[in-house]
Amino acid sequence: MADAKQAQSELVPVTVLTGYLGAGKTTLLNRILTENHGHKYAVIINEFGELGVDNDLVVDTDEEVFEMNNGCICCTVRGDLIRIVGGLMKRRDKFDGIIIETTGLANPAPVAQTFFVDEGVKARTRLDAIVTVVDAKHLPARLADSHEAEDQIAFADVIVLNKTDLVTPEELDAVEKRIKTINRHAIIHRTQRAALPIDQVLGRGAFDLSRILAMEPDFLDGDDDHEHNEDITSMSFEVAKPIDPEKFNAWIGALLQEQGPDLLRTKGILNYTNEPRRFAFQAVHMIADGDFISEWKGGDPRTSRIVFIGRNLNRPKLRRGFEGSVAD
Amino acid sequence: MSQTEKAEFLVETRGDQRALDAFVVAARFSRDGRTLAFAMGDGTVRLAPVADASGDWISVPVHDGAVLSFAVDTNADGFISGGDDGKLRRLGASSAISDIAGFGMKWVEQLTTHALDKGKGLIAAGVGKGVHLFDETGKKLKEWTHPSTVTGLVFDTKGKRVAASHYNGATLWFVAAKTDTPRKLEWKGSHIAVAIHPEGEALVTAMQENSLHGWRLPDGQHMRMSGYPTKTTSLSFSKGGKWLASSGADSMVLWPFFGGGPMGKAPIELAGGDGINCTQVACHPKEELVAGGFEDGLVVVSDIASSRILPVAPPGHGPVTALAWSPDGTRLAIGTENGFAAIVDFARRAG
Numbered sequence: 001m002a003d004a005k006q007a008q009s010e011l012v013p014v015t016v017l018t019g020y021l022g023a024g025k026t027t028l029l030n031r032i033l034t035e036n037h038g039h040k041y042a043v044i045i046n047e048f049g050e051l052g053v054d055n056d057l058v059v060d061t062d063e064e065v066f067e068m069n070n071g072c073i074c075c076t077v078r079g080d081l082i083r084i085v086g087g088l089m090k091r092r093d094k095f096d097g098i099i100i101e102t103t104g105l106a107n108p109a110p111v112a113q114t115f116f117v118d119e120g121v122k123a124r125t126r127l128d129a130i131v132t133v134v135d136a137k138h139l140p141a142r143l144a145d146s147h148e149a150e151d152q153i154a155f156a157d158v159i160v161l162n163k164t165d166l167v168t169p170e171e172l173d174a175v176e177k178r179i180k181t182i183n184r185h186a187i188i189h190r191t192q193r194a195a196l197p198i199d200q201v202l203g204r205g206a207f208d209l210s211r212i213l214a215m216e217p218d219f220l221d222g223d224d225d226h227e228h229n230e231d232i233t234s235m236s237f238e239v240a241k242p243i244d245p246e247k248f249n250a251w252i253g254a255l256l257q258e259q260g261p262d263l264l265r266t267k268g269i270l271n272y273t274n275e276p277r278r279f280a281f282q283a284v285h286m287i288a289d290g291d292f293i294s295e296w297k298g299g300d301p302r303t304s305r306i307v308f309i310g311r312n313l314n315r316p317k318l319r320r321g322f323e324g325s326v327a328d
Numbered sequence: 329m330s331q332t333e334k335a336e337f338l339v340e341t342r343g344d345q346r347a348l349d350a351f352v353v354a355a356r357f358s359r360d361g362r363t364l365a366f367a368m369g370d371g372t373v374r375l376a377p378v379a380d381a382s383g384d385w386i387s388v389p390v391h392d393g394a395v396l397s398f399a400v401d402t403n404a405d406g407f408i409s410g411g412d413d414g415k416l417r418r419l420g421a422s423s424a425i426s427d428i429a430g431f432g433m434k435w436v437e438q439l440t441t442h443a444l445d446k447g448k449g450l451i452a453a454g455v456g457k458g459v460h461l462f463d464e465t466g467k468k469l470k471e472w473t474h475p476s477t478v479t480g481l482v483f484d485t486k487g488k489r490v491a492a493s494h495y496n497g498a499t500l501w502f503v504a505a506k507t508d509t510p511r512k513l514e515w516k517g518s519h520i521a522v523a524i525h526p527e528g529e530a531l532v533t534a535m536q537e538n539s540l541h542g543w544r545l546p547d548g549q550h551m552r553m554s555g556y557p558t559k560t561t562s563l564s565f566s567k568g569g570k571w572l573a574s575s576g577a578d579s580m581v582l583w584p585f586f587g588g589g590p591m592g593k594a595p596i597e598l599a600g601g602d603g604i605n606c607t608q609v610a611c612h613p614k615e616e617l618v619a620g621g622f623e624d625g626l627v628v629v630s631d632i633a634s635s636r637i638l639p640v641a642p643p644g645h646g647p648v649t650a651l652a653w654s655p656d657g658t659r660l661a662i663g664t665e666n667g668f669a670a671i672v673d674f675a676r677r678a679g
Binding site: 068079 | 350351353369370393394395396412433434435437456457476477479495516517518535536537558559
């Protein structure tokens with residue numbers, strides 16, 4: 001109870017690091033850990049880690065995913081993370097943040113959902129961002145042979161497009177374009193040996209409702225770019241008129257219920273009718289979270305925006321639904 | 329516990345308390361009742377002399393990291409400790425430390441012991457998916473593996489069986505079996521704690537989805553106990569097994585294991601009503617009394633039959649994480665997440 005009221009700043013930030021084997025995940029992790037930033041991190045790595053991780057507090061785990069018995073068919077969580085976070089809290093004063101490295105083949109959904117679903121984890125930690133490392137040379141092959149590579153890109157808030165020295169500038173542009181087709185809303189950093197400023201990876205606040213859609217690189221830019229015919233795409237919509245909260249809830253509730261397994265991430269900022277504050281909303285599959293955040297600024301247009309990243313997205317249907325939430 | 333007791337907190341009048349400045353992971357009295365140990369998140373164990381609790385408490389560094397699991401030794405005066413440094417260690421009352429086993433980077437999260445006749449005993453440690461069984465000397469007897477990480481571990485009253493909870497149910501292992509064919513109790517989902525009825529009538533687990541699941545052991549019949557607002561992390565059967573006390577609601581929830589219960593019976597709720605969740609329960613070793621600790625630090629003892637509540641420790645010390653009765657039931661040990669630790673002597677005259 002008291003925990004739920006804890007200030008956001010007291011919650012331990014958690015960064016999730018995903019990426020295929022060999023993409024440079026461990027290189028990035030070791031960079032984060034050895035950089036002179038004065039912070040200490042607890043690192044949760046999987047049993048099949050590729051290289052050694054040099055850190056005082058490393059926890060070796062076996063990714064244990066289970067389905068919640070809560071009537072939500074796509075609600076899977078990582079039981080090992082629930083246990084490990086509980087264990088780490090017994091020495092909370094020994095670290096400033098947690099970094100979770102997933103296996104190369106991992107679907108990020110169960111990791112993310114753990115931070116929404118488990119009340120004990122929620123009371124003590126906050127998901128900061130999902131960071132995905134991809135290998136510029138081998139990504140096309142990975143996308144061709146696995147769902148997971150695509151899922152990892154789709155879930156990402158930050159994408160580290162690594163090993164750019166192994167491809168030509170044309171190949172690099174092509175691979176970046178493909179990434180954007182899947183997830184137009186992640187921030188992409190081109191790197192060699194995973195070198196980039198650490199503040200581009202940590203402290204992103206990507207799941208912080210007050211910052212939802214605050215860092216969109218190119219909202220509504222380059223829509224309908226389907227030349228690669230990716231399985232996963234992202235779509236964004238805007239409406240200028242105020243939204244009726246009841247209509248919106250009815251629509252989004254039914255949509256998440258019906259198409260939850262296809263919807264990897266959903267984010268929105270809404271202009272509710274007769275409401276000076278902005279309403280922020282996010283979901284990972286069917287699990288949604290929303291709250292009022294700061295007021296609309298005087299000069300800014302009060303535009304409601306929503307973003308979907310997922311499979312089988314039907315643009316006209318989604319647009320009709322969103323526009324149907326407008327207040328009469 | 330006289331009837332004239334006012335609503336004052338017993339820890340003030342009959343207790344010794346300390347601020348230990350680390351997370352209290354567990355509290356245990358040695359089997360001879362002479363030493364009280366608090367196992368801490370900073371890797372130390374603090375030893376308090378029970379007969380002279382106002383005297384010096386000794387701090388012994390046992391783990392490089394946090395203590396994650398803690399139990400009384402099979403002998404009269406020691407303790408066994410498991411840490412996030414992968415070590416399973418023995419701590420004597422004289423503060424001597426010795427290694428029983430090491431598990432590399434794996435956490436020793438579960439631990440249970442059982443004292444048999446003639447100085448013999450058993451130590452079972454849950455490390456990842458494995459349970460390692462040792463004799464009283466620390467000699468390894470067996471190793472059992474499970475389909476997923478072991479989340480709870482307990483001996484039955486006679487030390488003949490060990491129950492381990494994990495994903496999709498619990499496993500009952502027979503300690504003396506020549507071939508290890510366990511009894512598997514299955515129920516889909518994540519089971520996060522386990523308790524065995526003292527007469528062997530039932531095995532109960534706590535589940536991720538804020539409920540308990542039970543199996544009646546003679547016939548395998550399932551039992552569902554639900555309605556908790558949060559997860560149950562602490563389970564305790566009363567002496568003789570008439571009641572199962574549990575945390576996870578804004579009261580202590582006690583399920584009746586008699587008269588056909590718990591199926592179709594409502595539990596009783598003790599010390600509830602203020603919206604603060606119960607985090608720890610501990611049934612008294614001799615009487616039908618139960619101690620409960622809450623999220624705000626409040627600790628009470630309740631007489632189960634009359635529902636009468638005795639306030640023991642006031643709110644304000646952080647979530648209660650440890651409660652333990654001395655073997656003779658005269659003393660209660662209390663520990664919280666914020667490092668508050670206390671021993672309350674119910675036999676001592678107030679003053």
